[in-house]
Amino acid sequence: xxHYSCDRCKRIIDPSEDLRYVVTMEVQAAMDPLDxxxxxxxxxxxxxxxxxxxxxxxxxxxxxxxxxYQKRRFDLCPECYRKFMKNPIGGxxxxxxGFSQN
Numbered sequence: 001x002x003h004y005s006c007d008r009c010k011r012i013i014d015p016s017e018d019l020r021y022v023v024t025m026e027v028q029a030a031m032d033p034l035d036x037x038x039x040x041x042x043x044x045x046x047x048x049x050x051x052x053x054x055x056x057x058x059x060x061x062x063x064x065x066x067x068x069y070q071k072r073r074f075d076l077c078p079e080c081y082r083k084f085m086k087n088p089i090g091g092x093x094x095x096x097x098g099f100s101q102n
Contacts, residue, residue, distance in 0.1 A: 006077040008084070013077050021081040023074045029067065 004013040004020055013020045
């Protein structure tokens with residue numbers, strides 16, 4: 001039997017009794033062209049793609065590393081799922097101030 005635990009609070013998740021939420025994240029670097037004035041007609045896009053694919057096989061390549069692309073998967077319990085959905089990128093949530101109706 002597969003055992004699951006919440007990756008946020010580490011609580012054991014029993015699949016027969018509890019809902020388990022799977023969150024997948026894909027992060028990739030956004031690269032803008034270096035020089036916008038350069039004509040695009042001179043580029044061989046297929047050759048560039050082929051070179052990138054060849055580098056994917058090279059484990060020592062720094063060009064396709066964790067700084068360029070990552071894919072992650074997390075299991076969350078229902079409580080942590082609700083917290084995640086309220087603030088998915090972990091930004092600071094402003095304090096809610098209650099004012100009277102005076």
